[in-house]
Amino acid sequence: MLLSFSLIVAVASSFTVSISGQDVEEMMPEEDDQQLIKMYTPAFLIDIRSTDINYSMLSKAPFTYIVIDPDLISLTVDELSDLRAEGKIILAYMSIGEAEMGRTYWNDGDEEWMPGVKPRFLERVNPHARDRYRVRFWMPEWQTLLKKYYLANVIRRGFSGVFLAGMDAYEYFEQRERPSAGADMISLVATLRGTSQTLNGDFLQFSNNAVDLYGSERYSGLIDGMVAENIWFEDDIRRTEAQTNFTVQFLRQARADGKTVLAADFPLNQAKVCEFYVKCTTEVFRCAVFDSRLNGAGRSCQ
Ligand SMILES: *[C@@H]1O[C@H](CO)[C@@H](O)[C@H](O)[C@H]1NC(C)=O
Numbered sequence: 076m077l078l079s080f081s082l083i084v085a086v087a088s089s090f091t092v093s094i095s096g097q098d099v100e101e102m103m104p105e106e107d108d109q110q111l112i113k114m115y116t117p118a119f120l121i122d123i124r125s126t127d128i129n130y131s132m133l134s135k136a137p138f139t140y141i142v143i144d145p146d147l148i149s150l151t152v153d154e155l156s157d158l159r160a161e162g163k164i165i166l167a168y169m170s171i172g173e174a175e176m177g178r179t180y181w182n183d184g185d186e187e188w189m190p191g192v193k194p195r196f197l198e199r200v201n202p203h204a205r206d207r208y209r210v211r212f213w214m215p216e217w218q219t220l221l222k223k224y225y226l227a228n229v230i231r232r233g234f235s236g237v238f239l240a241g242m243d244a245y246e247y248f249e250q251r252e253r254p255s256a257g258a259d260m261i262s263l264v265a266t267l268r269g270t271s272q273t274l275n276g277d278f279l280q281f282s283n284n285a286v287d288l289y290g291s292e293r294y295s296g297l298i299d300g301m302v303a304e305n306i307w308f309e310d311d312i313r314r315t316e317a318q319t320n321f322t323v324q325f326l327r328q329a330r331a332d333g334k335t336v337l338a339a340d341f342p343l344n345q346a347k348v349c350e351f352y353v354k355c356t357t358e359v360f361r362c363a364v365f366d367s368r369l370n371g372a373g374r375s376c377q
């Protein structure tokens with residue numbers, strides 16, 4: 076294993092040299108083994124489960140890009156402002172394709188929500204998570220709640236931007252009641268962009284998955300970065316080459332357009348963790364392996 080791994084590293088570094096772009100210098104491997112090892116550790120953090128994340132921890136973290144759940148973490152406006160001054164980019168998790176019980180928008184108004192009945196945007200429960208419900212995200216009532224209770228709040232608290240989760244909800248609805256769901260999702264991203272820009276012109280938007288939306292010309296101007304998951308592996312299962320290629324083509328395009336590309340896979344198997352880092356850094360994406368629940372620190376290739 077060790078031998079074939081060094082071979083892959085050698086191949087990866089010779090590929091990297093031929094790639095042009097501003098990220099190359101900081102990511103290019105050097106002779107020094109320490110440098111090589113450094114490349115195969117997480118290059119960003121997504122932790123939307125831990126409740127004990129605090130200022131000093133984030134300030135010391137060796138990452139620029141950090142995604143956290145704003146409702147789990149009690150960072151003050153001053154702390155977020157300090158983190159931004161230190162060069163950190165702190166993104167707030169915000170699901171736009173699912174409604175989550177316990178968020179401030181839940182049960183807005185005078186009547187209790189009854190999924191499947193009211194409000195009319197609330198569809199069925201996510202079979203994998205009892206506290207999350209699909210939403211007909213194109214409906215203005217939902218978009219108003221998101222903007223009023225969620226987006227405006229994270230902007231006021233001083234987050235650098237939002238991480239737009241749940242975007243792949245468009246695929247679900249496209250196959251059912253809403254053939255235009257892809258275009259609708261792009262419109263929602265545009266609406267959120269419009270709102271955030273009026274409150275803070277520097278506020279960032281990062282998409283999560285649904286990478287094929289990047290094929291739409293309009294979309295590229297609405298996001299600053301992309302977070303893609305399950306690119307080479309789905310947990311420990313290898314994706315087919317066609318699946319990987321399909322995703323990677325959009326990420327390459329985004330990178331070429333100057334977007335930040337954060338790539339996350341979730342293998343447990345060490346050889347696969349290492350293979351992920353080799354392939355991902357060859358693409359000059361920012362790369363990290365996490366627990367599949369996005370809980371805790373990432374995993375390195377060891
Ligand atoms: C922040 O979290 C770290 C790690 O959990 C802990 O060691 C530290 O004491 C915490 N700092 C404060 C100020 O709470």
Ligand SMILES: *[C@@H]1O[C@H](CO)[C@@H](O)[C@H](O)[C@H]1NC(C)=O
Nearest residue numbers: 315316317318319320321323
């Ligand atoms: C995937 O892309 C690579 C080049 O990046 C190419 O060599 C390979 O043939 C492609 N495979 C499929 C199944 O499309």
